[in-house]
Amino acid sequence: MHELSIVHSIIDIAEKQVKENQASQVDIIELEIGQLAGVEWSALDFAWEAATAHTVLEHAERQIIQREGRAKCMECLTEYASETLFTPCPTCGSYFCDFIQGKELRIKSLTIS
């Protein structure tokens, strides 16, 4: 599903960086993925295996930093852990919130050689 698009985007970025740095492959890729980013882990694993074959990421070790969802209540300003997009504020019960963590979908670093 869209995890395949995401993996393709990662491959594009990695290939470009490897080429521009005159390297030949990625040894380690550090990803930062939030709990609320809309990415399904097993789908990502599956897509990764399929899509990275014969690319610079084929033998890369994946290090994934998972970020838990955190929200700030717009009504009472409480910050709280939020496992979903619809977790109410534990202090006042409001659903009006700002997500301060958990939507990350980024490449933190590449180790290339």
Next chain:
Amino acid sequence: MCTTCGCSQPADAVTIQLVGEIDHIHIGGEEHHHHPTHDHHHGEGCRHGHGHGHGHGHGHGHGHHHHHGEGVKHTHTPNSKTVLQLELDILQKNQLLAERNRGYFEAKHVLALNLVSSPGAGKTSLLERTLHELGGQTAFSVIEGDQQTMNDANRIAATGVPVVQINTGKGCHLDAEMIAHALRKLDPVPNSILAIENVGNLVCPALFDLGEHRRVVIISVPEGDDKPIKYPDMFHSAQLCLINKIDLLPYVSFDVEKAKDYARQVNPNLQFIALSATTGEGMNEWYSWLHTQLSAR
């Protein structure tokens, strides 16, 4: 091999064509000619889907050396591997193209709407009725998205409104690059409404900004009132929710207020209009919303 034009693109590559057009373009492939009189654009920013300006995500405020003239912070490990600190959003390429589309729409005063829903919620029927009833006084154009066929584009074309069909092949969502290519074919007129009917899918399109001004999520009464809580990412990303097929309320168990409550849990700012594209009930409220949005552009 593409079975329409015989070129060497795989059959499931993304294609974009106008209704009745023999020629089409492939994203990511070579240019190919069919008719000598056909207009082809060449040069920078052409339709081939590669060689776009990629944002590298440099300049995140790190101090760094320019060993390779790159600007990306990097260090070297003892066994001569290089660590590049990218801190780069994976969907940044789509985001950049979406913003570019956004600029295009602003410059031309085009109100761009991204219509999303499950397959069969009534996006195309809603559009057909809207175009019939408003097409005389407001300029419209449409981008249709499906895996295969020109069916939806043909339905829109029958209303007289300009339309282009994107077939994604195996793809499950439209992205900003596809829209950018489609816009070159469609060339919407200034001060008009562009309706982008996304691939029927309540999951994947949520992550992909197309550059739209407003995202409209459509659910239909037979789908059940807990839809918003089962597909939170999509409802979280939309600004307007249309509840379609209200003419079927007497026949299925669907509680409109419950559906709105569920939706407000994932998006407290979501607005709602309940309507029926078949009977016309509620359509005036939708038309009002459209006009308000258009005059604010």
